[in-house]
Amino acid sequence: MQMKPDKNIQVARTQLELRQCIQAAKTQGRSIGLVPTMGALHEGHLSLVRAAQRECDFVVVTIFVNPTQFAPHEDLDKYPRTFDEDLDALSELAVDLVFAPDQEELYPHGFSTYVLPPAVAAPLEGQYRPEHFRGVATIVLKLFNLIPAGIAFFGQKDYQQCQVICHMVKDFNIPIEIQVCPIVREADGLAMSSRNRYLSPEDRLRALALSKALDAAVAGFRQGIRDCSTISGYMDQILRQAGVTEIEYATVADASTLQPIGCIERRSVALIAARVGTTRLIDNALLVPE
Numbered sequence: 001m002q003m004k005p006d007k008n009i010q011v012a013r014t015q016l017e018l019r020q021c022i023q024a025a026k027t028q029g030r031s032i033g034l035v036p037t038m039g040a041l042h043e044g045h046l047s048l049v050r051a052a053q054r055e056c057d058f059v060v061v062t063i064f065v066n067p068t069q070f071a072p073h074e075d076l077d078k079y080p081r082t083f084d085e086d087l088d089a090l091s092e093l094a095v096d097l098v099f100a101p102d103q104e105e106l107y108p109h110g111f112s113t114y115v116l117p118p119a120v121a122a123p124l125e126g127q128y129r130p131e132h133f134r135g136v137a138t139i140v141l142k143l144f145n146l147i148p149a150g151i152a153f154f155g156q157k158d159y160q161q162c163q164v165i166c167h168m169v170k171d172f173n174i175p176i177e178i179q180v181c182p183i184v185r186e187a188d189g190l191a192m193s194s195r196n197r198y199l200s201p202e203d204r205l206r207a208l209a210l211s212k213a214l215d216a217a218v219a220g221f222r223q224g225i226r227d228c229s230t231i232s233g234y235m236d237q238i239l240r241q242a243g244v245t246e247i248e249y250a251t252v253a254d255a256s257t258l259q260p261i262g263c264i265e266r267r268s269v270a271l272i273a274a275r276v277g278t279t280r281l282i283d284n285a286l287l288v289p290e
């Protein structure tokens with residue numbers, strides 16, 4: 001286990017080091033909170049850490065760019081890696097432990113067991129990134145097994161991911177609570193994402209159309225519109241007017257199953273995935289009838 005002298009933070013690189021730290025925390029009777037990340041931390045991640053610190057005595061942040069959730073044509077090699085800055089931010093928050101294994105530690109030679117993700121993984125992201133949630137569910141289950149936390153914290157920006165994890169936890173009887181924390185936005189509304197740094201200044205402006213489209217969906221809903229094709233139409237129009245034409249989906253779905261719905265009668269969610277320049281962005285907003 002490394003105590004980074006210049007950073008004042010404990011970093012476990014191996015499962016053995018991790019186990020020793022966790023054992024010590026458990027012996028002291030501390031409740032464990034887990035914040036899984038792929039690094040390139042921003043305020044969204046830090047809000048998860050703060051939520052974990054409010055509820056748990058010992059907070060573990062994992063930093064691992066999980067290869068199995070990227071398709072061969074996706075941005076695994078290009079994915080931002082900012083480990084030093086991440087440690088600075090986490091040490092400023094006085095996080096108890098960072099687990100930052102290398103690939104071999106979690107996927108040693110011969111690794112071949114994967115989670116078949118729940119049905120909620122199939123629509124939306126599942127249509128465009130067919131293997132993605134298999135990789136997410138597999139790594140998250142591995143982290144849950146390695147870190148016996150009482151609560152794990154995830155961001156609502158990855159709405160479908162949160163549902164996949166909640167369904168997996170229920171279906172596999174995993175003794176952990178999942179807390180979904182609110183989306184953190186830039187002052188102008190753009191949902192924070194590690195991938196925002198790929199946006200050119202022009203694309204950064206265009207990307208604002210995603211949150212604007214969702215604002216319009218929420219406004220329409222508050223005015224009493226319940227027809228989903230009308231709400232999707234608003235979103236589509238705002239995206240296209242801003243020059244965001246590579247829209248993968250801009251739709252309304254059931255908030256729990258993520259199946260398409262025609263009319264909002266129960267808890268629902270508006271979701272968008274679109275390419276802005278070369279960057280794929282996602283965002284969402286809940287639509288909850290009284």
Ligand code: PAF
Binds near residue numbers: 038064066
């Ligand atoms: O949301 C993420 O950053 C990742 O999908 C996660 C949950 C850390 C799994 O690699």
